[in-house]
Amino acid sequence: MQLFSTFFINKRSIFAKFLQIRVSSSIYAAFGEVMEYFIPQETVIFEEEIKKSRFITYLCHTDGMEQAKAFWAEIKALHPHARHWCWATVAGTPTDSQQYGFSDDGEPSGTAGKPMLNYLLGSGLGEITAVVVRYYGGILLGTGGLVKAYGGGVQQALLQVEKQRKVLRQNYRLVCEYDQFNTLQHLIAEHDIVLLEQQFSEKIHLTLAVNPNELERFSQQITQRFAGKLVLIDAENLANHS
Incomplete structure (x- = not known):
């Protein structure tokens, strides 16, 4: 897993691009069992500052829950002085709910991991994990602000994902x-x-x-x-x- 590519976002076309990702990644859908789907090809990093808090979003291909947890541990080790390391994963096929997971990691319940997971599910990608690192800046964001910060970081990082097709x-x-x-x-x-x-x-x-x-x-x-x-x-x- 390589973690050394930072990408910058053209915010004017965020919504249109996100819809495009969702449609093009959903060709895996079929009657019955999933036979093929898209997975991320490379690690993506997106960073932004919101009210003096620094949020760094990492997206990575992870094949299975063990790899997802290992990726979270790797990111945490890279940022030992951060306040939170929230994560969400679709660790298997996009429709296998047994391979979904998320954690708010100390943030108020429902403000971090769940909105992150919702964007991963909306992308239609499989075998993908998101970790958002937060360096606290001293200003409280409130529940809505946290949902926007964590979910929005994943949303914007997804726009930069290069995909590859996986056939089972x-x-x-x-x-x-x-x-x-x-x-x-x-x-x-x-x-x-x-x-x-x-x-x-x-x-x-x-x-x-x-x-x-x-x-x-x-x-x-x-x-x-x-x-x-x-x-x-x-x-x-x-x-x-x-």
Whole structure:
């Protein structure tokens, strides 16, 4: 996790850009299980001063709750003299509420972690953690001021996030003849499939990471091209086919 890029915000288009982020990041939505979504590519840092209090917002990719907590601890270690280190996370897929978390870290209840989490959820991103560090400036902001400061810091940092697509692939096994391999390679390339492993013996044994959105079409193509001679086997159920 790299923490050394500071970004500055063009405030005139904040709302429009935030809506754009929300729409473009929501293509993961599908009927049933989430199959793909966007995650942050790099760490973002946004800093502002509000009534003499200094607020520093960090956004980072964190895969799972353990990484999220480790990131919070890392930021706290970077700022040992701050007053608060509030955080929020969507540590897994954007729709997995079991991977949501937040903390007000000593601020009045509901004024920091929850508004931070709301902006993370609104972005549609997964595997993301926000930590907002506050250096107290001696002036009380009030409940509304704190909500605006903590939530607003995350909102503005989100505008600078570079995103990358993550696909939750499923592993399958396939055994083919040598004279079938070239045709099969073309099908693999056409259907957004990753070839994880290939073993050459009397036949060729392949392990494939398949995009669930492509599974049905890929299976149909295999059946049509090879007259039903090839069988795509779910790697998790491989024992049932041995």
